[in-house]
Structure formats: C-alpha cells, structure tokens
Amino acid sequence: xLIAENLTYAIKQHTLLRGVNFSIRxxxxxxxxxxxxAGKSTLLRLLSGEHTPTCGHVSLAGRDLxxxxxxxxxxxxxxxxxxxxxxSDFTVKEVVLMGRYPYFxxxxxxxxxxAADETIRLCGLEMLADRSALALSGxxxxxxxxxxxxxxxxxxxxxxxxxxxxxxAMDIRFQHQTLAIARSLANRGWMVVAVxxxxxxxxxxxxxxxxxxxxxxxxxxxxxxxxxxxNIFSIFAIDAQVNINPATLRPMVIPGVINMDAMxxxxxx
Amino acid sequence: MNIPVGEVGQALLQLAGRSSAxxxxxxxxxxxxxxxxxxxIMGILVGAALGIGGASIQAIFRNPLAEPGxxxxxxxxxxxxxxxxxxxxxxxxxxxxxxxxxxxxxxxFAGAAVAAWLVYRISxxxxxxxxxxxxxxxIAINALAGALTGLISYLSDExxxxxxxxxxxxxxxxxxxxxxxxLAPFVVAxxxxxxxxxxxxxxxxxxxxxxxxxxQRPDRVKIRVIVLATLAVGAAVSVAGxxxxxxxxxxxxxxxxxxxxxxxxxxxxxxxxxxxxxxADLLARTIAAPSEIPIGVVTALLGTPLFLYILIRDKKKIVx
Numbered sequence: 001x002l003i004a005e006n007l008t009y010a011i012k013q014h015t016l017l018r019g020v021n022f023s024i025r026x027x028x029x030x031x032x033x034x035x036x037x038a039g040k041s042t043l044l045r046l047l048s049g050e051h052t053p054t055c056g057h058v059s060l061a062g063r064d065l066x067x068x069x070x071x072x073x074x075x076x077x078x079x080x081x082x083x084x085x086x087x088s089d090f091t092v093k094e095v096v097l098m099g100r101y102p103y104f105x106x107x108x109x110x111x112x113x114x115a116a117d118e119t120i121r122l123c124g125l126e127m128l129a130d131r132s133a134l135a136l137s138g139x140x141x142x143x144x145x146x147x148x149x150x151x152x153x154x155x156x157x158x159x160x161x162x163x164x165x166x167x168x169a170m171d172i173r174f175q176h177q178t179l180a181i182a183r184s185l186a187n188r189g190w191m192v193v194a195v196x197x198x199x200x201x202x203x204x205x206x207x208x209x210x211x212x213x214x215x216x217x218x219x220x221x222x223x224x225x226x227x228x229x230x231n232i233f234s235i236f237a238i239d240a241q242v243n244i245n246p247a248t249l250r251p252m253v254i255p256g257v258i259n260m261d262a263m264x265x266x267x268x269x
Numbered sequence: 270m271n272i273p274v275g276e277v278g279q280a281l282l283q284l285a286g287r288s289s290a291x292x293x294x295x296x297x298x299x300x301x302x303x304x305x306x307x308x309x310i311m312g313i314l315v316g317a318a319l320g321i322g323g324a325s326i327q328a329i330f331r332n333p334l335a336e337p338g339x340x341x342x343x344x345x346x347x348x349x350x351x352x353x354x355x356x357x358x359x360x361x362x363x364x365x366x367x368x369x370x371x372x373x374x375x376x377x378f379a380g381a382a383v384a385a386w387l388v389y390r391i392s393x394x395x396x397x398x399x400x401x402x403x404x405x406x407x408i409a410i411n412a413l414a415g416a417l418t419g420l421i422s423y424l425s426d427e428x429x430x431x432x433x434x435x436x437x438x439x440x441x442x443x444x445x446x447x448x449x450x451x452l453a454p455f456v457v458a459x460x461x462x463x464x465x466x467x468x469x470x471x472x473x474x475x476x477x478x479x480x481x482x483x484x485q486r487p488d489r490v491k492i493r494v495i496v497l498a499t500l501a502v503g504a505a506v507s508v509a510g511x512x513x514x515x516x517x518x519x520x521x522x523x524x525x526x527x528x529x530x531x532x533x534x535x536x537x538x539x540x541x542x543x544x545x546x547x548x549a550d551l552l553a554r555t556i557a558a559p560s561e562i563p564i565g566v567v568t569a570l571l572g573t574p575l576f577l578y579i580l581i582r583d584k585k586k587i588v589x
Contacts, residue, residue: 048482050478050481050482070481070484070485070486071484072484073484074482074483074484075484078482079482081476081478081479084475084476084479085475085476086474086475087331087332087473087474087476088328088331088471088474088529089524089528089529090471090474090528090529090530091528094471094528094529094530095475098471098472098475098483099483101468101471101472101483101484101485102483102484106467106468106532152483
C-alpha cells in the first residue's frame with residue numbers, strides 16, 4: 001500500500017503541489033487526470049521518490065519512501081517517464097534488459113532474460129527486438145520503455161507501477177492494449193497509477209480517478225462518480241456530454257464543439 | 270637500431286629466465302630490455318588508458334563527441350608541461366634537481382588533475398555535478414589553458430618552443446621502466462575499476478532520472494568515473510604527451526563494430542586503444558627511420574582514414 005499525506009512541493013516561489021493526499025492499495029488501478037500544468041507529473045515524481053516533498057511524506061508498505069535504498073526501491077516500483085531521451089544506440093532487447101539491472105550483477109540470469117522476453121512479447125515488440133531503439137517511431141519507442149519498466153517489476157508482488165502519459169504517442173490498438181496490460185497487472189495485485197489525458201480510456205480501464213487542478217486534489221472517486229459534465233468543465237473548461245458506454249457500462253465523455261473562428265484575425269490566409 | 274627477429278626471441282627468452290643461450294647478443298638484449306620492452310608496455314598502457322577513458326567519458330556525457338580532453342585533462346597537462354619546459358631554468362631549477370626527469374610528467378599530471386578538478390567544481394549544482402555546465406566549464410578551462418600555453422610558447426625561445434610542440438604532439442620516446450612503474454598503477458586501477466560501472470553507464474543513456482529509477486546512483490557513478498578516467502588519462506598524457514584520436518575515435522570504432530553495451534565497449538576500447546597505439550608507435554619509429562615521427566601525427570594519419578571508412582560503411586546505421 002502506498003500512502004501520501006499532505007504532499008507539498010515547491011521550487012523557489014512556485015508551489016507545484018499543495019497539500020495532496022493520495023493512497024492506493026494492491027490491486028488498484030488509478031488514473032490521474034488534470035489540465036496541463038495541474039501537477040500530475042509532479043505528483044508521480046513524489047510518489048516514485050524521485051523528488052522529496054517540501055512538506056508531507058510518502059510511505060510504501062508502511063515504510064517511509066526515503067528509508068528505502070535506491071536498489072531496493074528499484075525492485076518495488078518502476079516509473080515510465082513522459083519523455084524518453086536515449087543517447088546511445090542500444091537495441092530494443094538491450095533497453096528492455098536494463099529493466100532487470102537491479103537484479104543481476106554483470107551477467108543476466110535466466111529469469112532476467114525470461115522476464116525481458118515476456119515483456120517484449122507482451123508489448124508486441126518481438127519483431128523489433130534486435131532493432132536499434134533509436135530507429136523506432138514515437139509509439140514504438142513508448143512500448144519499448146513500457147516493456148522495460150514492466151521487466152523491472154516482473155514477478156514482483158504488490159509492485160508499484162507509475163506511468164506518466166504512457167500512451168501519448170501510441171496508435172489506438174496499443175493505447176487499449178497498454179491500459180489492458182495495466183488493468184491485468186492490477187488484477188494480479190500490482191498498484192498502478194497512470195497519468196492520462198483521454199478520459200474515455202481512463203474511464204474504461206481504471207478503478208478510480210484522481211482529478212487535479214492547480215496543484216491540488218479536486219476529486220477522487222470511481223469514474224462514474226467523477227466524470228460528470230460539471231467536473232469536466234471545472235477541470236478542462238470544456239463543455240462535454242457524459243453518456244454511458246453501452247459496451248462497458250462506464251461513463252463515456254463526448255466533448256462539445258469548440259469554435260475558435262473569432263480568435264483568428266480575418267486576414268490570416 | 271635494427272634487431273634481427275631471432276635475436277628478439279633469444280633476448281625475450283633470456284629475460285624470462287628460460288634460456289641462457291650463449292649466442293644472444295648482449296647489446297641487442299640490452300636494447301630490448303631497457304628501451305624496446307618498456308616502450309611497448311608503455312604504449313599498451315597509454316593506449317588502453319586513452320581508449321577506456323574516452324569510452325567512459327563519452328558514456329558520462331551521453332555524447333559521442335566527448336573525450337577526456339573535454340574536461341580539461343589535455344589542456345591542463347599541456348599548460349603545465351609548457352610552463353615547466355619554458356621556465357625550467359629559471360623557476361624550477363631547484364625543484365628540477367629534486368624530481369629529476371620526472372618533473373615534466375609529474376607537472377603534467379598535476380596540471381591535468383587540477384584542470385579536471387576545476388571543471389568539476391564549477392559544474393557542481395546543489396552539490397551534484399551538472400553535465401551541461403561541466404561541458405561549458407570544460408570549454409572555458411580549455412580556452413584559458415590554451416591561451417596561457419600560447420602565451421608561454423610566445424615567450425619561449427626556439428629550443429623550448431620545439432620541446433613544447435613535440436610534447437604536445439605526443440611521443441613514447443621517454444619510455445623507461447621507471448615511467449612504466451609510475452604509469453601502471455593509475456592505468457591498471459582504471460582498467461579494473463571502470464568496467465565495474467558498465468551497467469550504471471548503460472543506464473545513463475536513458476537519462477539520469479531513469480538511471481536513478483533503476484536503482485543506480487548517477488551522482489556517485491559520475492564522480493568515481495570522472496576521477497578514475499582523469500587519473501588514468503592524466504597519467505598517460507603526463508608520460509606520453511597529447512596523443513589525439515585514440516580517446517575520441519577508438520570507442521566509436523568499437524561501438525560501430527560491436528554495439529553500445531558498455532560491458533563490451535569499455536574493455537574493448539582499452540584493448541583497441543592498446544593495439545592502436547602499439548601499431549602507431551611501430552610506424553612512428555620505422556616509417557622515417559632513423560628519425561621518429563610524433564605518434565600523435567601517426568594516430569591521426571592512421572586512424573582517421575580507417576574511421577572514415579567505417580563511418581561511410583555504417584552511415585545508414587548511424588543516421589536516423
């Protein structure tokens with residue numbers, strides 16, 4: 001179980017996060033929603049232990065996050081960052097195997113290779129395994145890093161998986177596959193937190209949604225509780241209709257039409 | 270001096286204590302023992318240091334164009350060497366007596382270490398080395414040391430200028446067992462310890478944040494790798510002068526041939542550096558015998574075409 005209490009994070013005068021309480025237990029999949037700059041990535045960085053909160057604290061399995069050593073923490077939580085910057089020409093397989101680095105000294109054990117193979121297959125990368133990770137498209141590269149962070153926690157119980165916009169460059173098939181993978185892993189007892197922008201994806205796969213605005217928690221509840229026309233307007237300032245998806249019985253958000261004609265000077269083009 | 274191949278074998282056997290064959294020429298054996306063998310070993314050590322130093326600095330900076338010179342090692346060593354050559358008679362006369370002919374090597378090593386330390390100090394941000402700042406600080410320190418070296422060259426006389434230039438072109442001519450013994454601990458430490466950081470250096474390719482997420486400690490690794498590389502390369506530069514190309518291009522060639530995993534790249538760069546320098550020194554001694562071409566010139570002349578060949582052959586793999 002991961003519990004964060006009264007998290008505040010400030011850089012100089014800018015308070016990026018203010019008094020946020022957050023918790024997740026094994027088996028849960030939580031989607032974090034909010035406008036750009038609402039503090040979603042900051043929250044994830046605090047939960048992963050990458051940043052230390054200015055105020056408040058995070059505890060994982062009853063222990064303060066700061067009491068974990070880096071190598072120990074690396075076997076309990078993995079984070080997929082929003083941006084990836086690979087500077088060296090590693091193959092897909094080599095990048096995924098890096099996820100196993102916390103587990104072996106210099107030569108990967110059979111189970112490390114097996115974990116990498118399994119996550120490569122899971123993420124649909126078998127055909128790309130020996131290609132240079134630099135030569136891939138944006139969506140493919142995202143899948144490579146997904147496979148890497150999954151390999152990092154493979155076969156671990158109650159692992160904490162943090163995903164920051166994991167599907168932003170993926171095509172629709174892999175967007176759904178990725179969230180379905182996260183869903184299945186949560187069903188096996190992992191704790192999954194994903195920052196998402198697509199409310200319908202979030203609604204379809206998560207147990208709970210965590211809505212953020214201006215560095216604060218606005219709402220925390222099931223998709224059906226949280227995804228209402230009013231809440232969506234208060235977060236994103238757009239009009240949207242919320243129906244129920246007949247196939248999944250989950251809320252389905254249909255944004256209204258926005259007209260920007262008046263904002264664009266008449267002499268353009 | 271031209272020693273017949275058979276005599277070399279005899280002399281080596283004699284050195285190894287395996288043979289007391291009376292036929293072995295004492296002069297040949299002496300040359301091999303006191304000149305050729307230390308020179309060969311020094312070439313191997315210097316080449317290995319430059320190769321592995323280059324590979325690890327490139328991994329730290331996440332930049333294939335990085336080389337140990339970037340953090341001021343070469344420029345600092347050059348400045349110190351130029352200063353010692355130019356002011357030896359005036360300032361270092363007493364010191365010179367004391368240190369004997371090690372003065373130049375010790376001075377160059379100190380110069381390399383001080384320059385690298387300065388670059389490192391300037392790059393500290395909240396107590397952590399910040400790589401982009403380190404790059405800029407390296408450029409600044411290089412420029413400053415270069416300017417001072419230029420000033421000293423300008424002030425020195427013909428003979429000193431020739432010495433400075435020759436030092437900066439690099440040479441293994443100063444090889445002796447003493448030089449080998451001074452150099453060996455620094456290089457061997459690097460050769461043994463640097464490959465232990467292969468895994469964290471691999472994760473640097475993902476970025477420092479990702480490296481930390483994977484349980485590595487980027488700050489600690491950066492400091493240790495920079496210290497080890499500086500010691501090895503600084504020691505190499507201090508006995509052999511500036512030998513270009515090896516630190517920059519050898520790791521490249523190694524990566525093009527065998528992939529980017531540092532568990533392979535670091536040892537392979539050491540090996541390839543050693544081979545490159547040994548071959549280059551052989552050519553430097555023999556092409557224009559009895560005079561010697563500076564080895565830095567040979568490495569560049571020899572290595573660049575080879576590198577360009579690999580580059581052109583593998584262009585498609587590199588450009589994305």
